[in-house]
Amino acid sequence: MNLVTRYMTKNDCYPEGRKITPAGIMVHSTATPGVMAYRWFELWNKSYKAGEMNREVCVHAFVDDTVVLQTLPWDMRALHAGGRANSTHIGFEICEPSGFTYIENSMSGYDAEAQEPYFRAVFTASVELCAYLCGLFDLTPDSIISHNEGYARGIASNHADVMHWFTKHGESMDTFRAAVKTKLTEQEAQNMTKEAFDALMMSYRDENDPLYKTLDDVPPYWKDDAAHLVSKGAIKGDNVHSLGIRRSELKAVIISKRYADSLLGLSAEAEK
Numbered sequence: 001m002n003l004v005t006r007y008m009t010k011n012d013c014y015p016e017g018r019k020i021t022p023a024g025i026m027v028h029s030t031a032t033p034g035v036m037a038y039r040w041f042e043l044w045n046k047s048y049k050a051g052e053m054n055r056e057v058c059v060h061a062f063v064d065d066t067v068v069l070q071t072l073p074w075d076m077r078a079l080h081a082g083g084r085a086n087s088t089h090i091g092f093e094i095c096e097p098s099g100f101t102y103i104e105n106s107m108s109g110y111d112a113e114a115q116e117p118y119f120r121a122v123f124t125a126s127v128e129l130c131a132y133l134c135g136l137f138d139l140t141p142d143s144i145i146s147h148n149e150g151y152a153r154g155i156a157s158n159h160a161d162v163m164h165w166f167t168k169h170g171e172s173m174d175t176f177r178a179a180v181k182t183k184l185t186e187q188e189a190q191n192m193t194k195e196a197f198d199a200l201m202m203s204y205r206d207e208n209d210p211l212y213k214t215l216d217d218v219p220p221y222w223k224d225d226a227a228h229l230v231s232k233g234a235i236k237g238d239n240v241h242s243l244g245i246r247r248s249e250l251k252a253v254i255i256s257k258r259y260a261d262s263l264l265g266l267s268a269e270a271e272k
């Protein structure tokens, strides 16, 4: 995610500076073919009250295939939902590519195969943006909704975004939320402290390659060989335990012992 911050200081939302406590994220797409993030900045960095815009509108960010352009502080109230969600949700717009026209809320002439690379780029960047915001405001992926889901819940106006577009690429808001969840899990794994990582590795090791502290811990099929190696001083413990050897180590030692025994015509039993 190439996050660039450039606030739309001339948009009325900015000087008004009303704060929100983000409780969720609303995903929009622009329904305007081919207008990319920096162009939207120019179009919306204007004052509705001064008559410079014909719509009173503002979002927190625009996403295209080159940039995630943050245009308003995340906790400043924007006007993106046409409903109550403005006071609760961070809103961002995914820019739609050129090469089709809108006819009655559908993308006429849209070539999903040709647009797949662009779609994948903005889908991924949007997932990353949402994961970032979830971390910043302690939000869960379940708090992410599209504009059309917001309408279904009665907190946003009647718009079709983003489902008119996502479905053309086999995606939905459920797959989007799942992708954010996966991203968050990955980030958690990356952010794990060395201490936590070491503890996890140790418990994994103990589970899969247990430490035999004494002869009593050794499984029956290896017990005689192990006892013989101890009695001959070949295994001397690990300064903590009388045996102190891991399963994989004991296995290697016993293979060697049995091979040596076979060369010498001996066995643990024969020596007893």
Ligand SMILES: [Zn+2]
Pocket (backbone or CB within 6 Å): 027, 028, 029, 080, 147, 159, 161
């Ligand atoms: Zn929308």
